[in-house]
Amino acid sequence: QVQLVESGGGLVQAGGSLRLSCAASRSMFTMAWYRQAPGKQRELVASITTGGITNYADSVKGRFIISRDNIKNTAYLQMNSLKPEDTAVYYCYARGYFDSWGQGTQVTVSS
Secondary structure, three states, rough: OOEEEEEEOEEEEOOOOOOEEEOOOOOOOOEEEEEEEEOOOEEEEEEEEEEEEEEEOOOOOOOEEEEEEOOOOEEEEEEEOHHHHHEEEEEEEEEOOOOOEOOEEEEEOOO
């Protein structure tokens, strides 16, 4: 079994920052962050491969940074210059021998 444990969500003012963490119980090929806002489909925010290749949604480019520590099997999402439209439940996803989703963490950005 692969378990993903997320942390770091919370309430922040617009323009502020949050850092999300996702700890996997095993090494994974690709780790990613998705988010789902009320009434919206879940969307990919950012992903990172084992080799460090990253991909970002256009809406977060230049503001969010995804990184990973392959020794700790942990992915991070540094979210800067947060906007109210970033408000959503953020889910960690990891692809490996097993694919797993984190429990989700609420990020709320106030105006």
